[in-house]
Amino acid sequence: MDKPRRQVVFGLLGTQLDAGKGPGRWEKWRPTVSLGMYEDWAVDRLELLSDARRHKALAEQVEEDLRQVSPETTVHHQDTYLADPWDFEGVYATLHDFVSGYRFVPEEEDYYLHITTGTHVAQICWFLLAESRHFPGRLLQTSPPLRQQAGAGGSYSIIDLDLSRYDRIAQRFAEQQLQDQALLKSGIATRNAAFNRLIAQVETVATRSRAPILLMGPTGAGKSHLAKRVFELKKLKHQLPGRFVEVNCATLRGDGAMSTLFGHTKGAYTGAVSDRPGLLRSAHQGLLFLDEIGELGLDEQAMLLRALEEKRFLPVGSDREVESDFQLIAGTNRDLQQAVQAGRFRDDLLARLNLWTYHLPGLAQRREDVEPNVDFELERWSREQHQRVMFNREARDRYLAFATGQESRWSGNFRDLSASIMRMATLAEAGRIQTAGVDEEIARLRRQWHEAPAGTVLDTLPGLDITTLDRFDRVQLEEVVRVCQRARSLSDAGRELFAVSRTQRASTNDADRLRKYLSRFGLDWAQLRASAGES
Structure with a gap:
C-alpha cells in the first residue's frame, strides 16, 4: 500500500487577520488557525513565514491555537523579513529567494500556497511564483464562514494554475489567438502555410514583447499594412496608449532627415522658425514604423540606435535631451547584412533590430x-x-x-x-x-x-532590390539565376556558366566561383533552388 502523501502549506502570518488575545480570539475567524478546522482536509505541516523580531509573540500564539484544533499539524517558523510589505520588487525578491532555497520533495508531499494572508502585493507575488512553477504546487484560498461563530473554520478552495488542466480556458486562449491572427491578416483566410506560420509567430511576439521587429520583403508585400495591424492588436490589448507613426525613410534627405526624425529647436538652422517635436517624440508610448530603414544615413542610424537603447536623444540645435519610449517596427526591401558589409548600414543597429526578423513573401x-x-x-x-x-x-x-x-x-x-x-x-x-x-x-x-525593366526570374527572389542594379548586372544576373534554378547542383551550374573560362585555368573550382558571384547580390544556392520549386 502506498504511503499517503503529506499536505504542506506555506503562508505568511496575517498580522491583522490572525491577531487576537484572550478567550475572545476564538469568536473571530483567523485564516491561519482555520487551516486546522476542516473535517475533509488535514494539514500535516505549516511553513509559517513571519518576522521573528516584530511578530514572534503572535506567531507563537497562532501555533498554539492551531495545535489545539489540529494536534497532528506541525508548524515550522520561517523567519522572513520584509522591509516594506507593499514594495513589489522587495517582496518578490524575498519570497523568490525563500522558495529557491527550500528543499521540496514533490514525490512525497503536496504543496499549497496560502494566499489569504499578507498584503495584496504578497498575494500577487505568491501567484507569480506558482504560475511560473518556481513553487511546485497549488494555491490555497480560505474564506470565513457566512456567520461568525466559535470554532467555525469557514471554507477553502484549491486553485491549480496548470491551465492545460482546464479545457475551456485553454480553448478560449486558442480562440483568442486565432482572432488575433485574423486581425493581423485583416480577416483574410490566407492558405499559404509558411505565411500563416509567420503570422502566428508575429502575433505571439507582438503580444508578449516590445522589442523592435524587422519586416523584410519586396515592395508591396504588405510590410506597412502588417505594422499597422500589429499596432491595432497591441492597442486592443491596452499595451500601447500612444499613436501609430509611419515614415518612409527613402523620402528623408539631407538636414531635413535629422529634423524630421528627432525634431529641432527654433533657430536651429535657416528656416527653423519654431520648435518641431519630430517623429520619435510623436510616437511616445506608441509604435513607430520606419519603412525602408536601409535608406537612412549613418548619422541618423547612430541617433536612432541611442534612442532605442536609452529612450533619449538630442533634437537638432538643442543641448537638452528629450525622452521618448516607443516600439519600433522597421521595414526594408534591401539585404541589410549586405549593406553592413558595404559600409552603408551600422552593424550595431542591425544587431538591435535583428531580434525578431520576418521575411514577407511576395504575391508570386x-x-x-x-x-x-x-x-x-x-x-x-x-x-x-x-x-x-x-x-x-x-x-x-x-x-x-x-x-x-x-x-x-x-x-x-x-x-x-x-x-x-x-x-x-x-x-x-x-x-x-x-x-x-x-x-x-x-x-x-x-x-x-x-x-518593366526587370526579368521575371529576378522578381521571384525575396530581399533582392533590382532597382539598385545596373541594367548590365540585371541581364547577367537573370541568366545566372535561370541556370542555377534548372541545374542539379551548384557544381553543375558552375560548369555550365564557366564552360569557356574554365578551360584556360590550371585548377578550377566552379562551385566556389559561382558562390562568390551570388554572394555579391546577397543570394545563395539554397535560396535559388527554393525559388525554383515555387515558380
Whole structure:
C-alpha cells in the first residue's frame, strides 16, 4: 500500500487577520488557525513565514491555537523579513529567494500556497511564483464562514494554475489567438502555410514583447499594412496608449532627415522658425514604423540606435535631451547584412533590430492566397464606394486562372492586385465585372509587366532590390539565376556558366566561383533552388 502523501502549506502570518488575545480570539475567524478546522482536509505541516523580531509573540500564539484544533499539524517558523510589505520588487525578491532555497520533495508531499494572508502585493507575488512553477504546487484560498461563530473554520478552495488542466480556458486562449491572427491578416483566410506560420509567430511576439521587429520583403508585400495591424492588436490589448507613426525613410534627405526624425529647436538652422517635436517624440508610448530603414544615413542610424537603447536623444540645435519610449517596427526591401558589409548600414543597429526578423513573401510566392485577397479587395472597394460589385462566374474563373498562373509576375505584389481590382470594379457596369473587363485588365497587366525593366526570374527572389542594379548586372544576373534554378547542383551550374573560362585555368573550382558571384547580390544556392520549386 502506498504511503499517503503529506499536505504542506506555506503562508505568511496575517498580522491583522490572525491577531487576537484572550478567550475572545476564538469568536473571530483567523485564516491561519482555520487551516486546522476542516473535517475533509488535514494539514500535516505549516511553513509559517513571519518576522521573528516584530511578530514572534503572535506567531507563537497562532501555533498554539492551531495545535489545539489540529494536534497532528506541525508548524515550522520561517523567519522572513520584509522591509516594506507593499514594495513589489522587495517582496518578490524575498519570497523568490525563500522558495529557491527550500528543499521540496514533490514525490512525497503536496504543496499549497496560502494566499489569504499578507498584503495584496504578497498575494500577487505568491501567484507569480506558482504560475511560473518556481513553487511546485497549488494555491490555497480560505474564506470565513457566512456567520461568525466559535470554532467555525469557514471554507477553502484549491486553485491549480496548470491551465492545460482546464479545457475551456485553454480553448478560449486558442480562440483568442486565432482572432488575433485574423486581425493581423485583416480577416483574410490566407492558405499559404509558411505565411500563416509567420503570422502566428508575429502575433505571439507582438503580444508578449516590445522589442523592435524587422519586416523584410519586396515592395508591396504588405510590410506597412502588417505594422499597422500589429499596432491595432497591441492597442486592443491596452499595451500601447500612444499613436501609430509611419515614415518612409527613402523620402528623408539631407538636414531635413535629422529634423524630421528627432525634431529641432527654433533657430536651429535657416528656416527653423519654431520648435518641431519630430517623429520619435510623436510616437511616445506608441509604435513607430520606419519603412525602408536601409535608406537612412549613418548619422541618423547612430541617433536612432541611442534612442532605442536609452529612450533619449538630442533634437537638432538643442543641448537638452528629450525622452521618448516607443516600439519600433522597421521595414526594408534591401539585404541589410549586405549593406553592413558595404559600409552603408551600422552593424550595431542591425544587431538591435535583428531580434525578431520576418521575411514577407511576395504575391508570386503566395499564389494560393490570390483568391482570398481578390475577395478582400473587392469587398473593401464595395464598402468604401458604397456600391456592391461582383464578378460573374466566367469572369471570376478567367481572372483567377490568369492571376494564379505562372504568367502573372505580380512585380508590385499586393499593390498590383489592389490596383487591378480597383480598375475592374470602377469600370464594371451594373455592379458586375464581365469577361470583357477581365480580358482588358489581363492585357493591361501583361503590358505593364512586359515593359518593366526587370526579368521575371529576378522578381521571384525575396530581399533582392533590382532597382539598385545596373541594367548590365540585371541581364547577367537573370541568366545566372535561370541556370542555377534548372541545374542539379551548384557544381553543375558552375560548369555550365564557366564552360569557356574554365578551360584556360590550371585548377578550377566552379562551385566556389559561382558562390562568390551570388554572394555579391546577397543570394545563395539554397535560396535559388527554393525559388525554383515555387515558380
